[in-house]
Amino acid sequence: MPQLTFLPHYQIGPAGKVITVEEGTSILEAALANEIELEHNCGGVCACTTCHIIVQTGLSSLLAASEVEEDLLDRAWGLTAESRLACQAIVGTENLTIEIPKYTVNLASERH
Numbered sequence: 742m743p744q745l746t747f748l749p750h751y752q753i754g755p756a757g758k759v760i761t762v763e764e765g766t767s768i769l770e771a772a773l774a775n776e777i778e779l780e781h782n783c784g785g786v787c788a789c790t791t792c793h794i795i796v797q798t799g800l801s802s803l804l805a806a807s808e809v810e811e812d813l814l815d816r817a818w819g820l821t822a823e824s825r826l827a828c829q830a831i832v833g834t835e836n837l838t839i840e841i842p843k844y845t846v847n848l849a850s851e852r853h
């Protein structure tokens with residue numbers, strides 16, 4: 742089973758964490774099941790950017806992002822070429838190294 746290495750994040754996990762997950766699991770599901778509290782304001786339906794992650798290694802093993810995901814990512818804080826939305830990124834056969842960006846943009850709350 743693939744290993745996911747979450748790099749240290751000052752709030753979500755200062756020590757970082759390595760977890761093992763089943764193929765076919767979204768990175769968001771895998772994180773939440775292992776007490777890595779990634780934000781997910783829309784509930785994982787690809788309608789916000791709060792689950793933004795940066796996949797530092799293993800990105801090519803993930804299915805390509807949809808147009809909707811790409812459009813949302815354009816609004817994410819700290820966008821990189823390795824950015825994905827954790828709820829849309831499905832773990833394949835390869836190990837992944839994941840950075841959680843320092844900040845998130847809560848589109849829902851910014852509209853008010």
Ligand code: FES
Pocket residue numbers: 780781782783784785786787788789790791792826827828829
């Ligand atoms: S949780 Fe909202 S897009 Fe992933």
